[in-house]
Amino acid sequence: MSLTPGRTAAASARSRTAARVGRRRFLGIGSASATAVALGTGLVSATAAAQPADKKRDYPFTLGVASGDPTEDGFVLWTRLAPDPLAADGTGGMPARPVTVEYQVALDARFRRVVHRGSAIADPELGHSVHPEVTGLPAGREYHYRFRAMGDISPVGTTRTAPPAASMAPSLSFAFASCQKWDQGHYTAYEHLAREDLDLVLHLGDYIYEYPVQDGLRGGVPEHLRVETTRLEHYRVRYALYKSDIHLQNAHARFPWLVVPDDHEVDNNWADATSQDDDPPEEFLQRRADAFQAYYENMPLRRSSMPVGPDMGLHRRIAYGRLAEVTMLDTRQFRDDQACSGRLEADCDARFDPDRSILGERQREWLTDGLASSQARWQVLGNQSPMTRTDSTPGEGTDVWMDPWDGYAADRERVLDAAVQRGVRNLVVVTGDRHENYAVDLKADYRDADAPTVGTEFVGTSISTNGDGADLSEQGRRLKEANPHFAFVNEQRGYVRCTVTPEEWRTDFRVVPYVSRPGAPVSTRASFVVADGSPGVVQRP
Structure with missing residues (x-):
């Protein structure tokens, strides 16, 4: 199993000059010192020895535990110490000093x-979070893990290593989710997702929303949450809060996750160094860094x-084996x-400009080269907004809309053409963002x-964003009518479960009828x- 880090791709021509204003200089990069690279990763820095924690403080594991990015011999673990998680200064109620966090991985829950x-340093420079990377474990096994800090023990999490790199696993079961605006609905979908029998969860963006939090559905919130995140x-x-x-x-603790942000983790519809409101690039890049x-x-x-x-x-x-x-x-x-106004546009010619890219040239080449070299039976793209035409x-x-791949039509065609030319056997794209369920060719x-038809895309609805949904609105019916490559449209809340075998995907x-109150089936x-x-979807009764 391999994990290949992404390479920094070229910035768009529009923003290259703005980004060159000296990111390191005006952001003061170095204020989070070089030693911080080791903090919270399981590597103990000689210059960052932890001091004894004050054991009289409140319980530090209020945000739970998680694991992610599994390989055939390990995974990354996570927790963040926060005895007062909603403290207005963002410290989580932690002292301004490092704290040692111990962790264990076991074959049994006891x-x-x-x-x-091992142990890792929870440092204030990284919000007292730790990310220890565990290696050297047997492949294809389930493990239990926990942390200890400040005299307390965390909840127990469950994770697993991937199968051996050269093996053809009999199956892979995973779910994907996105878009979970806290003040628009209860996270009932996660209650059910945590009870599934899964190997993995993909979160495809909009984990938080930057807008001011509204009182109402979940009760009142402190004043400092009623502001836009900047x-x-x-x-x-x-x-x-989320x-x-x-x-x-519970969903985090139950399975390893693969995560990637979309726009709302920073600012709605941001693009490279450009914010939604065209803020000065220096200001927006500082916001993006934060x-x-x-x-x-x-x-x-x-x-x-x-x-x-x-x-x-x-x-x-x-990789999940072969x-x-x-x-x-x-x-x-x-x-x-x-392109154009960035919103819903009729026949915007600029979206077909071959010089326009949603991935950047270097990431696109990295993607297509990987498709060519991979030996996997199924190629799965974790994607933030619909690749299909909508x-x-x-x-x-x-x-x-100009924000998804429709606004970058030439890039879409290049990627899909590369998949065909490189002989990709099965290309399946899984996508978030749209607050609707789609099954499309x-x-x-x-x-x-x-x-x-050269591939398949499944778009997942929101966990809670936009509140209670509907099975199919008039807008949804028009969408399906306008796009003959759509096999399915649905506007309820929930998540998507996928089961993959060598022969079939x-x-x-999975949907819930409401999120405006808890307890939905x-x-x-x-x-x-x-x-x-055989690319393309077929509905099962």
């Missing part, structure tokens, strides 16, 4: 058969993803600004009605399969 133990302390407290949800904590730091502090990510100022290594590959390879894409850091209006003309060219759209709204070597 920790009678411990197979790995500074590090804002982002830290926002993650603490992670306070017990169902989200947002990325808080994202890293709160996610089970390896040190290869630790941000350096406004730059973060997010695109990476995770059965599947999951490629997590980054469609924000390296993209050109949105025309919103039946009839003449094409009305599409990916076409080589959406301007050609006879273009062949099965997708189940879950059901499978529809199921689709993709046969090995």
Whole structure:
């Protein structure tokens, strides 16, 4: 099993000059010292010895535990110490000094058969988070883990290593989710997801929202949460609020996760060095640096993803033996600004400009080279916004949003053409963002009605964003009518469960009838399969 860190791709032509204003100089990179690279990773820095913690403080594991980025011999573990998680200054109620965090990995939940133990430094420079990377374990096994700090023991988490790199695993079961606006709905979907029998969870973006938190559905919130997130302390407290949800904590503790942000972890519809409101690039890059730091502090990510100022290594590959390879894409850091107005536009010619990219040239080459060299039966792309065409209006003309791949049509065609030319056997894209469920055929060219199907995309709905959904609204019916490559549209809340074998891919759209109050049941709204070597979806009764 391999994990290949993403390479920094070229910035878009529009923002290259702005980004050159000296990111290190104006951001003061170095203020988080070089020794911080070792902090919280299981590497103890000689210059960052921890001091004894004050054991009289409150329970420090209020944000739970997590694991992620599994390999055939290990994974990364995560926790963040926060006895007062919603403290306005973003410190989580922790002292301004390092604290030692011990951890154990065992074959049993009672920790009678411990197979790995170690310690990491929880430092204030990284929000008292730790990200120890565990290696040297047997492949394809389930493990239990826990932390100890400040006289307390954390909840127990469960994770697993991937199968051996050369093996053809009999199956892979995973779920993917996105878009979980805390003040618009309860996280009931995570309550059900945590009860599934899964190997992995993919989170495809919008883990938090930057907008001011509203009182109401979940009760009142402190005044300092009723602001837009623009500074590090804002982002830290926002993650603490979202992670306070017990169902989200349980889902993290139950399975290893692969995570990637979309836009709302920073700012709506941001693109490279451009914010939604066209703030000065220097100001926005500082905001992006703060947002990325808080994202890293709160996610089970390896040190290869630790941000350096406004730059973060997010695109990476995770192999699951020879059965599947999951490629997590980054469609924000390296993209050109949105075409036309950036909103819903009819026949925007600029979106076909071959010089426009959503991935950036270097990431696109990394992606297509990986597709060519991979030996996996199924190629899975973890993607933030729909790759397929999503025309919103039946009839003449094409009305599409410019933020997803529709605004970068040439890049979409290059990626899909490369998959065909490199002989990719099975290409399946899993996507978040849209707050709707789709099952669609990916076409080589959406301007050609006879273009062949070259892959499959499953788009997942939101966990809670936009509140209670509906099975199918008038807007959804128009979307399906305007896009004959769509096999399914649904607008309820939930998550998507996928079961992959060498012969078949099965997708189940798991939905809840409401999120405006807790306790909703879950059901499978529809199921689709993709046969090995036959791109496109077929509905299962």
